[in-house]
Amino acid sequence: MKIKIILLAFFITCTFGTKMNAQSTVSLPLLAGEQWWGGAGQFGYKMPFNEKSDFKFNLLGDSSQNQSVSLLLSNKGRWIWCDAPFSYAFKNNSLTLHSDSAEIQSGVAGKNLATAYAYASQHYFPASGNWPDPLLITAPQYNLWIELQYNPNQKDVLQYATDVLKQGLPAGVLMIDDNWSNYYGEFDFNRKRFPDARQAIAKLHEQGFKVMLWISPFISPDSEVFRELQEKKLMLLDNDGNAKKDWNTTQKPLLIEWWNGYSACLDLTNPKTQKWLTEKLQFLQKEYGVDGFKFDAGDAYFYNSTKLVSFRKATPNEHSEEWAKIGLSFPLNEYRAMWKMGGQPLVQRLADKSHSWKDLQMLVPNTIAQQLLGYTFTCPDMIGGGSFGSFLPGAKINQKLIVRSAQVHALMPMMQFSVAPWRILDTEHLNATKEVVALRQKMMPELMAILKDGAVTGEPVLRPLEYNYPNQGFENIKDEFMLGTNILVAPVVTEEDERTIVLPKGNWFYQNKKWQGGKTYVIKVALNELPVFIKK
Known part of the structure; x- marks a missing residue:
């Protein structure tokens, strides 16, 4: 199915750079039963977004205090990507996106969340195969x-x-x-x-x-290191509100407010x-x-000042x-x-x-x-x-x-x-x-073993049930997760020592007992128990 989009693309001078980039606006009507994940990870508890959602966020200068990517994925196989930050809004059964500095790309890959993710991962953030310290x-x-x-x-x-x-x-x-x-x-x-x-x-x-x-990237003002970096011009600079000033004509370090006060900041460009x-x-x-x-x-919003001047825009x-x-x-x-x-x-x-x-x-x-x-x-x-x-x-x-x-x-x-x-x-x-x-x-x-596979393939290690069992009504389950393909984890996240377990079809094993999938169970969970169901 082709995605119908409204694309307004023209060349402008980027606010933060010298390149000429395409400005882009996209509007998508949501499909029946469509659910979306992505954008700012801090709002995962509000996901998936759907026809009932009333949510908007701007990734430019992201203030969510967590990870973010200009990426949205649908359980109907649709994907959206942009190399630059975009704003996105779910309202009135539609999704509207806008980027000031790059073209918003979109398409269809398969018919579910897993296929949409696989396409985006392979094309825009392929797995390096490398590990942090084990x-x-x-x-x-x-x-x-x-x-x-x-x-x-x-x-x-x-x-x-x-x-x-x-x-x-x-x-x-x-x-x-x-x-x-x-x-x-x-x-x-x-x-x-x-x-x-x-x-x-x-x-x-x-x-x-x-x-x-x-x-952190911050530097205490009027310290020995501050004076060294000021002389070498290795900190972000302040143009005093004069947009005509560039890195060559600016010397004053920019002071940024953060949770520990006011500091200068390293210019890592x-x-x-x-x-x-x-x-x-x-x-x-x-x-x-x-x-x-x-x-x-290192949050993006710390760099949101109009006075900021950096070595590379x-x-x-x-x-x-x-x-x-x-x-x-x-x-x-x-x-x-x-x-x-x-x-x-x-x-x-x-x-x-x-x-x-x-x-x-x-x-x-x-x-x-x-x-x-x-x-x-x-x-x-x-x-x-x-x-x-x-x-x-x-x-x-x-x-x-x-x-x-x-x-x-x-x-x-x-x-x-x-x-x-x-x-x-x-x-x-x-x-x-x-x-x-x-x-x-x-x-x-x-x-x-699951992490090693994820590091090579790029597939999520920890997944919503919807990822492994698409279009079976599991999209809004937020207190269970799949670890790889065959391990379902259902921790207790309330004061109660009882919880509802939704098991997809198949044979599952927990506490040396076989559980038939395709059913919902209400179980007691002792203080020292973590429900972990293994599919065999």
């Missing part, structure tokens, strides 16, 4: 953000690692978060917090851990800046034994993409915000979630959205929630929520602890958490 997958990750917040220090970092092992949990990647240096842009340890970082990291290595450091940053990170690896980096910030999203490319040199990496880069060995974490059932229910659909945007190596935030405000003194902790959150993570590509479960859980809930870690380790061969 330890990110083969053991839980341990992020020190919730426990230490803005006070990472050598003593407490080492104690956390010791406690992990004392609790019988496997050593894995340990992430030292924000504020380990004296200021932003100084890629060296604060000696008061870390009097002997080399020795501390060597100790962690002996225990079986690998170490990641949090970094400049190859010299890329080299400078890469060498700083390599110094940390060589001098201290640091294994990798958590690349925070770029859209806000392209600035975000340049931050992403730095991670390709470091197999141990993590990103929370991303523009494009599907099919690459870059780890994608969901944005910080609060400690609530409502946010827990977002993890499955938002991870599905990430996977359908081409991101193989995904991590569903931190167990129990990554918003530190949920764990400040006096905050109420729901122990069952921690356990159920760990169960949601357990058979996703990655699972990440932050709040120390042994600190906040009683024996029953702690043991239930440890059991689900053991289940992950037991199923690691299956998980690794």
Whole structure:
């Protein structure tokens, strides 16, 4: 079936570049029963979009705080792609898209979501076949953000690692978060917090851990590094509102407001800046034994100022993409915000979630959205929630929520602890958490096999039921997911210890029992149980 589109294409001067690009507007009437996924992954819980949806978002200067791609996929085989950001709106049984700087491409590939995805993946973000560091997958990750917040220090970092092992949990990647240096842009340890970082990291290595450091592209104003980069013109510049100024005629650094105040920002459109940053990170690896980096910030909306001047003219999203490319040199990496880069060995974490059932229910659909945007190596935030405000003194902790959150993570590509479960859980809930870690380790061969296939083929590792069983009425199931082709995972994401299970046709096995597919079941789920159905 041919797609009927309205295409207004003419050449204009791109706001952010010198190339002449096609401006494009597309309007599509939705087909009967048509469902759509894509765009900004943060809104996975609102997907699929359909004739009842009233939703719009502009990917230019994306403020969603997560991954995004100008890609939309339909369960009727339709696909939409644009090399540049577009705005998209579902309303009145139609889909309208607009891009200021590139042609919107669309077409039909087969008759379902899987065939549409396969076409888009192969043509626009083919799988590289490369992997991030496997330890990110083969053991839980341990992020020190919730426990230490803005006070990472050598003593407490080492104690956390010791406690992990004392609790019988496997050593894995340990992430030292924000504020380990004296200021932003100084890629060296604060000696008061870390009097002997080399020795501390060597100790962690002996225990079986690998170490990641949090970094951002921001530079503290009026610091030694700031003055160095200003002289070399390696930061984004400020034209003072004069659009006639270009990089050659501008000297003043641009200050950007972010969650930690006002800072200058690296200009990664400049190859010299890329080299400078890469060498700083390599110094940390060589001098201290640091294994990798958590690349925070880099959101497109930070680059949305009309005063911004860069070495190479770029859209806000392209600035975000340049931050992403730095991670390709470091197999141990993590990103929370991303523009494009599907099919690459870059780890994608969901944005910080609060400690609530409502946010827990977002993890499955938002991870599905990430996977359908081409991101193989995904991590569903931190167990129990990554918003530190949920764990400040006096905050109420729901122990069952921690356990159920760990169960949601357990058979996703990655699972990440932050709040120390042994600190906040009683024996029953702690043991239930440890059991689900053991289940992950037991199923690691299956998980690794599925990930290896996804890294080569580009197929999503974690999928909605609609992907494997098209047009059978499963499109709106948001609390179950397929891991590969034959593993169905149905975690409990509510306060209740009972849930509805929808099984596609076939023979399924769970708890040493055969379950007939093509039926819906209501089952009781004990605190220490994660329903995992294997199709045979």
